[in-house]
Amino acid sequence: MAAAKVAVVGAGVIGLSTAQCIVEAWPSCSVTVLAEQFSPNTTSDVAAGMLIPHPCPGTPIHLQKQWFKETFTYLFAISSSAEASEAGIHLVSGWQVFKKTPKEEFPFWSDVVLGFRPMSKAELQKFPQHRFGQAFTTLKCDCPPYLLWLQKRLKAAGVQLYSRAVADLWELQSKYDVVVNCTGIGAQQLLGDEELCPVRGQVLKVHAPWLKNFIRDGDGSTYIYPGIHRVTLGGTREKENWSLSPDPGTTKAIFDRCCSLEPSLQGAQDMEVRVGLRPSRQSVRLQREVLSQGGVKLLVVHNYGHGAGGFSIHRGTAKEAARLVGECIAALKGSSLRAKL
Amino acid sequence: MRVAVIGAGVIGLSTALCIQEQYQGLLPALQLEVYADHYTPHTTSDGAAGLWQPYVNDHSNLQQLLWNKETFDYLLGHLGSPQAKEMGLFLISGYNLFTHPVPDPSWKNIVLGFRNLTPKELDLFPGYSYGWFNTALMLEGRSYLPWLTNRLTERGVKFFHKKVESFQEMFAQGVDVLINCTGVRAGELQPDPQLQPGRGQIIKVLAPWVKHFIITHSTESGIYNSPYIIPGSELTVLGGINQHGNWNEENSAQDHRTIWESCCRLLPTLQEAKIVEEWSGLRPSRPRVRLERESIHQEHLQAEVIHNYGHGGFGITIHWGCAMAAARLFGSILQEKKLASPPQPHL
Numbered sequence: 001m002a003a004a005k006v007a008v009v010g011a012g013v014i015g016l017s018t019a020q021c022i023v024e025a026w027p028s029c030s031v032t033v034l035a036e037q038f039s040p041n042t043t044s045d046v047a048a049g050m051l052i053p054h055p056c057p058g059t060p061i062h063l064q065k066q067w068f069k070e071t072f073t074y075l076f077a078i079s080s081s082a083e084a085s086e087a088g089i090h091l092v093s094g095w096q097v098f099k100k101t102p103k104e105e106f107p108f109w110s111d112v113v114l115g116f117r118p119m120s121k122a123e124l125q126k127f128p129q130h131r132f133g134q135a136f137t138t139l140k141c142d143c144p145p146y147l148l149w150l151q152k153r154l155k156a157a158g159v160q161l162y163s164r165a166v167a168d169l170w171e172l173q174s175k176y177d178v179v180v181n182c183t184g185i186g187a188q189q190l191l192g193d194e195e196l197c198p199v200r201g202q203v204l205k206v207h208a209p210w211l212k213n214f215i216r217d218g219d220g221s222t223y224i225y226p227g228i229h230r231v232t233l234g235g236t237r238e239k240e241n242w243s244l245s246p247d248p249g250t251t252k253a254i255f256d257r258c259c260s261l262e263p264s265l266q267g268a269q270d271m272e273v274r275v276g277l278r279p280s281r282q283s284v285r286l287q288r289e290v291l292s293q294g295g296v297k298l299l300v301v302h303n304y305g306h307g308a309g310g311f312s313i314h315r316g317t318a319k320e321a322a323r324l325v326g327e328c329i330a331a332l333k334g335s336s337l338r339a340k341l
Numbered sequence: 342m343r344v345a346v347i348g349a350g351v352i353g354l355s356t357a358l359c360i361q362e363q364y365q366g367l368l369p370a371l372q373l374e375v376y377a378d379h380y381t382p383h384t385t386s387d388g389a390a391g392l393w394q395p396y397v398n399d400h401s402n403l404q405q406l407l408w409n410k411e412t413f414d415y416l417l418g419h420l421g422s423p424q425a426k427e428m429g430l431f432l433i434s435g436y437n438l439f440t441h442p443v444p445d446p447s448w449k450n451i452v453l454g455f456r457n458l459t460p461k462e463l464d465l466f467p468g469y470s471y472g473w474f475n476t477a478l479m480l481e482g483r484s485y486l487p488w489l490t491n492r493l494t495e496r497g498v499k500f501f502h503k504k505v506e507s508f509q510e511m512f513a514q515g516v517d518v519l520i521n522c523t524g525v526r527a528g529e530l531q532p533d534p535q536l537q538p539g540r541g542q543i544i545k546v547l548a549p550w551v552k553h554f555i556i557t558h559s560t561e562s563g564i565y566n567s568p569y570i571i572p573g574s575e576l577t578v579l580g581g582i583n584q585h586g587n588w589n590e591e592n593s594a595q596d597h598r599t600i601w602e603s604c605c606r607l608l609p610t611l612q613e614a615k616i617v618e619e620w621s622g623l624r625p626s627r628p629r630v631r632l633e634r635e636s637i638h639q640e641h642l643q644a645e646v647i648h649n650y651g652h653g654g655f656g657i658t659i660h661w662g663c664a665m666a667a668a669r670l671f672g673s674i675l676q677e678k679k680l681a682s683p684p685q686p687h688l
Contacts, residue, residue: 079610080465080608080609080610081609081610082609082610082612082613083610084550084609084610085548085550085610085613085614086613088550090550090551090552091465091552091553092552093434093474093476093552093553094434114459114461114462115456115458115459115462115474117454117456119454120453120454122453122454123453123454123476126420126421126432135454137434137462137474142550209549209574209575210426210429210431210479210574211431212431212432212433212434212552212553212572213432213433213434213476213552226552228549228550229549263421263422263423263425264420264421264425264426264431266423267423267426
């Protein structure tokens with residue numbers, strides 16, 4: 001059987017990292033990435049790219065932890081290499097502060113990030129409205145750099161990337177053996193997955209280069225994440241809101257909330273407002289599916305629905321998706337052998 | 342009463358401000374002047390990265406520890422103010438690295454969140470087996486000195502661009518009190534064999550992905566003779582040179598190589614950083630800061646000098662505590678001259 005032809009649909013962090021894992025695991029495959037949007041126009045480009053897991057109620061904790069750990073370990077190695085700045089990966093330390101002491105003092109990921117510990121009284125003095133906090137060091141994946149770096153590695157490995165809208169997965173059946181669906185929020189229209197819903201996030205990206213530490217309110221509503229060139233201020237979590245247009249009232253509200261956590265932001269300059277739709281689902285859809293139409297089969301691997309936690313678990317889910325692609329290829333080889341008999 | 346501050350680095354300007362703030366109200370006749378041959382951005386303070394951190398081995402000098410703490414607390418109090426950005430003041434976290442376990446520093450409870458490094462963190466720094474993490478402050482000279490200058494100008498302090506050749510020349514002009522903040526060249530005004538230059542060289546690079554300071558230590562090489570990386574608000578400072586007794590302010594190609602190679606080994610991604618500037622300066626090194634009064638008997642006058650120099654590589658770290666101490670010495674001078682006593686009621 002000729003080398004399997006795999007199409008990855010979607011070029012956000014999930015699509016590109018999944019393509020990368022497939023190339024690493026199955027070097028004899030031919031991999032093509034097809035997407036309507038590439039960086040800087042993906043949902044991933046709006047996100048700050050902080051490695052802090054988000055609650056994912058439908059996924060067992062041990063799996064969330066495994067995916068987070070795989071992702072953290074992978075990025076940690078890059079962060080101390082010469083490629084770190086090109087890949088946009090850097091360490092950042094900071095604080096997660098709570099107005100009400102959380103039930104869980106040590107979340108499941110506290111031993112994966114670096115130096116996790118409760119904040120001291122002296123540290124909390126900087127946040128008079130908050131009574132409890134956690135200090136730790138984690139990683140940040142700046143976009144576009146991270147996506148551009150992934151694209152560059154994919155091209156070097158012989159992967160073709162095409163800008164193209166896919167309205168129906170069956171369009172790909174004639175040319176590809178396996179289709180990997182990393183369409184994020186696009187899966188809603190593509191598949192009619194009703195479990196998938198957008199959670200709109202608006203963020204401000206400002207120039208405030210003196211900010212070296214992240215600050216996050218434990219309720220998830222407000223955060224300040226210093227990136228390489230800009231600081232991401234957020235945010236909102238608006239369920240079922242599909243609007244990609246920035247809302248000025250929201251901009252002011254975000255800015256005010258962030259300034260009350262970090263007064264020096266008043267001096268921030270060059271504000272850029274962006275909106276992304278988190279592809280939210282009870283759990284990530286990470287599974288194989290065999291579609292059938294008129295006697296023809298289409299092997300699909302789904303990898304979408306990462307909600308607010310895409311960056312935190314991307315490498316872990318990409319590896320799992322690559323493993324599932326391997327199962328598909330094995331199934332194809334099996335059926336092609338049977339066909340020969 | 343004419344008071345002249347000699348020197349316009351962080352020590353001179355902050356001492357001037359401290360005295361101004363505390364005594365102008367009490368003494369309307371106070372006339373404060375600053376004399377210096379170099380102003381920002383050409384002072385030693387302008388070259389410093391601006392990280393608040395005392396030496397790790399400060400020989401249990403309690404007085405200096407208190408001045409360091411006073412400075413940290415003073416700056417911490419200004420963090421939330423609208424002035425912070427203009428002052429060049431911000432929080433920064435980072436790493437101190439050692440090749441073997443060392444005792445905790447005397448300043449561990451002054452900084453925020455001081456702790457030892459975990460094994461995973463040490464994996465980031467091959468060759469180092471022990472270290473600390475803490476959050477401290479940055480106070481960038483290139484912003485702080487102009488800020489101090491503006492505050493002083495607002496309050497009517499006059500500045501003179503002039504090299505003072507002797508204390509005598511100032512007293513002959515009618516200056517009543519001299520504040521000697523001349524840093525490394527204090528010996529030109531009054532010989533001080535304890536004061537020696539600690540020559541430093543730094544490379545400033547564009548590396549905005551670096552968010553932590555990283556300071557390595559080597560007992561063999563001595564303080565600041567081991568690579569360090571300190572991210573500022575715009576550029577990142579690479580350093581690791583401290584040559585005792587070297588007065589040369591020219592950049593050395595060999596020192597450049599030493600800094601560049603050792604810092605790139607410490608943080609490989611620095612290889613991608615663009616070099617923007619290079620600078621050499623002389624730390625005013627002394628076993629202890631000289632902060633004391635000296636009465637100089639001149640003809641029928643008794644002239645007063647307050648010395649405030651010799652802050653080595655920790656001038657920014659200790660400046661406010663010293664400025665306050667110098668201001669107290671000034672207050673005692675006023676008391677003796679009966680200028681600061683409260684008004685007497687008429688009987």
